[in-house]
Amino acid sequence: MKIFSFSCHVLTNHICNLCINHFLLTNLHYCTWLDYRWEEERATDGSKWSFLEHKGPVMAAPYEPLPSNVRFFYDGKQMKLSPEAEEVATFFAKMLDHEYTTKDTFQKNFFKDWRKEMASEEKSKITDLKKCNFNEMGEYFKAQSEARKAMTKDDKLVMENERLLQEYGFCIMDNHKERIANFRIEPPGLFRGRGDHPKMGMLKRRIRPEDIIINCSKGSKHPKPPPGTKWKEVRHDNKVTWLVSWTENIQGAIKYIMLNPSSRIKGEKDWQKYETARNLKKCVERLRNQYREDWKSKEMRIRQRAVALYFIDKLALRAGNEKEEGESADTVGCCSLRVEHINLYPEKDGQDFVVEFDFLGKDSIRYYNKVPVEKRVFKNLQLFMENKQPEDDLFDRLNTSILNKHLQELMDDLTAKVFRTYNASITLQQQLKELTSPDENLPAKILSYNRANRAVAILCNHQRAQPKTFEKSMQNLQTKIDAKKDQLSDAKRDVKSAKADLKVRRDEKFKKAVETKKKAVERLEEQLMKLEVQATDREENKQIALGTSKLNYLDPRISVAWCKKWGIPIEKIYNKTQREKFAWAIDMAEDDYEF
DNA sequence: AGGAATACTTAGAAACCACCTA
DNA sequence: TAGGTGGTTTCTAAGTATTCCT
Numbered sequence: 128m129k130i131f132s133f134s135c136h137v138l139t140n141h142i143c144n145l146c147i148n149h150f151l152l153t154n155l156h157y158c159t160w161l162d163y164r165w166e167e168e169r170a171t172d173g174s175k176w177s178f179l180e181h182k183g184p185v186m187a188a189p190y191e192p193l194p195s196n197v198r199f200f201y202d203g204k205q206m207k208l209s210p211e212a213e214e215v216a217t218f219f220a221k222m223l224d225h226e227y228t229t230k231d232t233f234q235k236n237f238f239k240d241w242r243k244e245m246a247s248e249e250k251s252k253i254t255d256l257k258k259c260n261f262n263e264m265g266e267y268f269k270a271q272s273e274a275r276k277a278m279t280k281d282d283k284l285v286m287e288n289e290r291l292l293q294e295y296g297f298c299i300m301d302n303h304k305e306r307i308a309n310f311r312i313e314p315p316g317l318f319r320g321r322g323d324h325p326k327m328g329m330l331k332r333r334i335r336p337e338d339i340i341i342n343c344s345k346g347s348k349h350p351k352p353p354p355g356t357k358w359k360e361v362r363h364d365n366k367v368t369w370l371v372s373w374t375e376n377i378q379g380a381i382k383y384i385m386l387n388p389s390s391r392i393k394g395e396k397d398w399q400k401y402e403t404a405r406n407l408k409k410c411v412e413r414l415r416n417q418y419r420e421d422w423k424s425k426e427m428r429i430r431q432r433a434v435a436l437y438f439i440d441k442l443a444l445r446a447g448n449e450k451e452e453g454e455s456a457d458t459v460g461c462c463s464l465r466v467e468h469i470n471l472y473p474e475k476d477g478q479d480f481v482v483e484f485d486f487l488g489k490d491s492i493r494y495y496n497k498v499p500v501e502k503r504v505f506k507n508l509q510l511f512m513e514n515k516q517p518e519d520d521l522f523d524r525l526n527t528s529i530l531n532k533h534l535q536e537l538m539d540d541l542t543a544k545v546f547r548t549y550n551a552s553i554t555l556q557q558q559l560k561e562l563t564s565p566d567e568n569l570p571a572k573i574l575s576y577n578r579a580n581r582a583v584a585i586l587c588n589h590q591r592a593q594p595k596t597f598e599k600s601m602q603n604l605q606t607k608i609d610a611k612k613d614q615l616s617d618a619k620r621d622v623k624s625a626k627a628d629l630k631v632r633r634d635e636k637f638k639k640a641v642e643t644k645k646k647a648v649e650r651l652e653e654q655l656m657k658l659e660v661q662a663t664d665r666e667e668n669k670q671i672a673l674g675t676s677k678l679n680y681l682d683p684r685i686s687v688a689w690c691k692k693w694g695i696p697i698e699k700i701y702n703k704t705q706r707e708k709f710a711w712a713i714d715m716a717e718d719d720y721e722f
Numbered sequence: 723a724g725g726a727a728t729a730c731t732t733a734g735a736a737a738c739c740a741c742c743t744a
Numbered sequence: 745t746a747g748g749t750g751g752t753t754t755c756t757a758a759g760t761a762t763t764c765c766t
Contacts, residue, residue, distance in 0.1 A: 446759090
């Protein structure tokens with residue numbers, strides 16, 4: 128792995144001393160990116176840290192049996208469940224008003240797993256989910272969450288949460304106190320996959336200390352397991368960044384506890400990611416020429432590789448690893464596209480060689496797009512589809528590992544996902560250049576920023592469900608706008624009459640009155656403009672999620688530079704969390720930064 | 723070579739919370 | 745002062761990519 132040098136400019140020593148002094152005085156303090164500038168060079172042996180100490184995870188709260196007045200009925204008759212069976216039943220009861228629980232797969236999986244937890248006589252009695260009545264349980268939990276909502280801030284729960292955060296929410300890595308992202312063990316419950324997931328409703332087991340692997344320094348104070356229990360293992364592996372791991376029972380996947388995005392270890396990696404994307408910028412034309420050549424190759428595997436790469440580059444598709452069938456929802460990316468996911472039109476809507484994409488991508492989000500492509504691509508696609516069934520792979524001679532191996536040969540550290548990062552960031556930079564006009568006011572500039580951001584979100588197909596309250600809140604906004612317009616026309620009339628008064632009697636007092644009234648009009652016009660901008664922004668945004676690209680694809684230095692160039696306060700673009708995550712960029716980028 | 727295991731990033735939904743307004 | 749509203753935070757699933765193993 129390549130290590131980036133942290134020899135940053137002039138300020139370095141100054142910050143270094145400040146930080147050391149602070150460090151000595153307070154022993155430990157919460158660190159920002161700046162504190163790392165003076166850090167000694169990183170190790171080059173692949174280690175990620177040299178000292179790591181933490182308190183371990185917060186285990187999920189133990190199950191509290193239901194009060195006896197909350198009853199369960201089977202086939203109309205009340206039935207007392209064993210604690211094990213009752214706990215699983217409560218998971219279902221808590222989800223009762225979610226349409227999820229009505230799905231056949233969900234019910235089947237749930238019932239099968241629930242029965243595994245039942246005592247033998249329960250098992251023989253409870254044989255049909257339809258005869259189970261969880262309503263009292265459901266009501267009970269609804270009432271509980273209502274009660275919790277009603278409780279005030281200074282409540283015990285909030286205090287307890289704060290205590291847990293302070294005690295378990297931080298660790299020490301290489302002399303710095305760092306925030307941990309997810310220090311709580313995932314509680315048991317019913318698995319909810321995205322989309323049409325074959326395992327929805329399965330029981331997500333409670334994680335015990337015996338399932339947990341701790342990773343920390345040999346010389347550190349090891350986290351203690353709860354009394355009477357043991358960790359599965361305590362290891363000391365500084366080639367990885369995680370503090371805690373366990374294996375989850377639904378997919379058999381490993382879960383990790385890791386540091387917050389504001390941490391040095393995540394920030395460095397993020398920086399590195401954008402540097403790789405900038406390297407791609409330098410050679411992307413060469414690569415494009417290369418794959419265009421490869422469309423003519425004699426070898427099928429090379430043609431497929433070249434067409435797939437063209438899609439990844441042009442449409443920002445994901446790589447598309449193979450997935451095990453039946454283990455998760457049926458979704459695809461570029462390399463795993465099937466014949467049924469595209470349609471070819473030699474001519475459509477006045478355009479030649481149109482490819483229509485329609486498939487479910489990550490998180491079962493639909494990707495639908497009609498794109499005119501070059502004739503060679505079109506002919507190749509026809510060739511790839513010859514003599515194939517709809518469910519056959521479009522690129523049968525290609526997978527992500529072949530593609531990435533090829534990319535590595537073209538550029539250091541180049542993989543398929545780098546194209547997404549590159550195309551997202553370069554699009555933002557171009558759009559900002561294009562959309563920002565110097566004489567716009569602040570809200571208009573921010574609208575321009577959001578529009579640039581939106582262009583990227585559309586490119587990356589970052590969608591969200593239209594908020595349930597969208598129509599109503601839009602109406603409310605329109606009401607406000609109408610009211611503001613009325614106010615404005617009133618104010619304008621006031622100006623007129625004041626001017627008339629002034630004509631009749633040239634007097635300081637009247638002159639002043641005209642000025643004030645004019646000011647009022649200006650203020651109202653500005654307010655109206657702000658509201659209208661807000662309405663436009665919201666309308667254009669209703670099904671698009673900006674957050675994902677902002678957080679994961681856009682080189683933050685582009686935004687920082689834009690803010691500096693136009694005198695926009697950074698707070699208008701990044702909230703507190705985002706500013707913490709991008710502290711390195713805020714610190715680093717000048718107004719002339721070029722991605 | 724290819725599949726399994728591992729580590730890490732990316733993702734949208736839900737929960738939470740601060741603020742406003744009727 | 746409740747109740748709506750919209751931004752923020754949390755949650756954890758679902759990807760990508762590399763490494764390990766046979």
